[in-house]
Structure formats: structure tokens, C-alpha cells
Amino acid sequence: QLQLRESGPGLVKPSDTLSLTCTVSGGSISGTTYYWGWIRQPPGSGLEWIGSINFNGNTYHNPSLKSRLSITVDTSKNQFSLNLISVTAADTALYYCARHSATAMAPLDYWGQGTLITVS
Amino acid sequence: DIVMTQSPDSLAVSLGERATIHCKSSQSVLYSSNNKYYLAWYQQKPGQPPRLLIYWASTRESGVPDRFSGSGSGTDFTLTISSLQAEDVAVYHCQQYYSTPTFGQGTRLEIK
Numbered sequence: 263q264l265q266l267r268e269s270g271p272g273l274v275k276p277s278d279t280l281s282l283t284c285t286v287s288g289g290s291i292s293g294t295t296y297y298w299g300w301i302r303q304p305p306g307s308g309l310e311w312i313g314s315i316n317f318n319g320n321t322y323h324n325p326s327l328k329s330r331l332s333i334t335v336d337t338s339k340n341q342f343s344l345n346l347i348s349v350t351a352a353d354t355a356l357y358y359c360a361r362h363s364a365t366a367m368a369p370l371d372y373w374g375q376g377t378l379i380t381v382s
Numbered sequence: 383d384i385v386m387t388q389s390p391d392s393l394a395v396s397l398g399e400r401a402t403i404h405c406k407s408s409q410s411v412l413y414s415s416n417n418k419y420y421l422a423w424y425q426q427k428p429g430q431p432p433r434l435l436i437y438w439a440s441t442r443e444s445g446v447p448d449r450f451s452g453s454g455s456g457t458d459f460t461l462t463i464s465s466l467q468a469e470d471v472a473v474y475h476c477q478q479y480y481s482t483p484t485f486g487q488g489t490r491l492e493i494k
Contacts, residue, residue, distance in 0.1 A: 268435055309432065311483040323484060325383075358431055367479050368420035371443065373431035 264289040266359050266374035274353075274381050280346040284359030284374060285339070292317045292337045297362040299370060300333065300344045302355040310355075314366045315342055322366045349381045384408050384478050388486035394494040395460035401463040403489045410457060414479060420480035422451055423461045426488075427472045435474075436461065468493065 270282040284298065291298060299314035313323040315333045323331050332345040346353060356378050360370040385408040395401040411420045419439035424432035434443045436452035439459055449464045461469055471493060476486040 303392075309477070309485040311485070322482075352485055360431075361436070361481075367420065369434055369437040369477065370424075370432070371434045373433075373455045376431055 266356060266363075268299065268357060268359050268374045270357065270379055272378065274349055274379060276381055277348055280344070280349050280353060280379060280381075282344045282357055282379070283341050284343070284378065285341050285342065286361075287340070290337075291335060291340050291342065295364060297322070297364075297366040298335070298342045298366070299360050299362055301343065301356040301358045301360055301370070303358070303376075304352075304355040307355075309359045312344065312357075315343055316366075319353075319354075348374045351381050353379070354381045355379060368377060383479065383483055384484050386476055386484050386486040387476055388474075388476055390487045390489060391487070392490040394492045395463075395466045396494045397468065398465050399494075401466050401470070401491055403461045403474050403476075403491070405454075405459045405461070405486050407457045407459070407478055411478045411480040414455075419431065419454065419459070420478055421452075421454070421459050422477045422479065423450075424475045424477065425470075425472045426475060432475060444450065463491075466491075466493070 265287045297314040298314040304371045313333045315321045330347045335342040356376045358376045359374045361372040362368040363371040387406045389404045389479040423436040426432045440452045473488045
């Protein structure tokens, strides 16, 4: 059974960089057509797609975050990561990693449990 | 970006009754080359991540009970729960994946 698990600092200071990692188990990131994505959910709000990457490092970013966002993949560790620079209180959210069921133009069929990031 | 608007924001339905949630996209999410609507529905229970229920607007994900169904055309889509069960209490989200993925604001479903 595929599992995804987010790891991160919990608390980030304003103007600092948020770094999160998603570790995939029960399946390999490598050599597949799947894309792997980041989604966030501010407290009491809806879901916002952040960006996605495949094993080759091809990425798609939400245009509203693109200037601050970097998504990378480490196939040797079966992980992908998110870096968001210059964070503000508006970046406080529950951050999820998830798998697209096929390409980036596909729904998200496996999700991590999420990690809460507070910017303060 | 394609804006997804759900209605209502919250809904209370009696056990065993039908629940209907609507989702409207600001532009078409129909991909003409394969005639598929790039529209999904998710269920999110408290303290849990979203769970994929429906994709291609009407295809149930494996393991999803058949009381859940999706329909729609054009820019208007519907998620229907034919006979509400207590375990269906959740927030339901629609999502388009035709372009930069966007979600609706969510609909909270409760028991009346």
C-alpha cells in the first residue's frame, strides 16, 4: 500500500524559508508516469494546489506561488521536497503531499496525513 | 485560473435521505480530444486528508460505496449521496484538473 509522509519544522519565522519533505513508501517514485504534488489548506479554508513534480524533475507550479517556490525530487531517497521562500502569516496552513493518479493533469489518489506549518 | 464554486456551503440531511452537492466551474473543463470532464470530488473527514471519491466527473474510485455518484455536463456538476449514512459526515470538495488545479471552497455535510 502506497504511503506518503510529510516532514517539516512546524514553526517558521516570517521572511524565512519553509522546507518540507515528502517520503514515499510502498512504491517507487522512479520510472513511472506519476506526478507528485503539494497541496495546502489554511485553517478553516479550502484546498490550494501548490505544485507537482515527476521523477525526472519536470515541475508544474501554481502561478500565484511560482516566484517563491521550488520543488525538487530525490529518487535515491524516494522523496520530493518543497522550498517556499519569504514566508508570511498567509503561508500558515496544513501542508499535504499527494500523488496524481497519472500525469499532472490527473486527480490526487494518495495523500499524506499533512503537517501543520505556522508562520510566526 | 478556473474558479470552482460549490453550493451550498453547508447542508444537513436526515439519515437515509439523499444529499446533493453542486459545483460550478467558471469555464469548461471538458477536454475535447477525449471527451472527458476533468472534474473530481473528494471527501474530507475531520482530522483526515481528502479522499478521492469520483474522477472524470462520474467514475467512482475503487472502494467507494455505490451510494456516491457524480454527474454533470457543461460547467455544472453534482455529487449525490443516495442514502446518507452517519459515516458520510464530512466536508466535500470538487476539483478541476483541466488546467492549473483548483478546488471549490468545500461543502460541509451534517446529519439533520
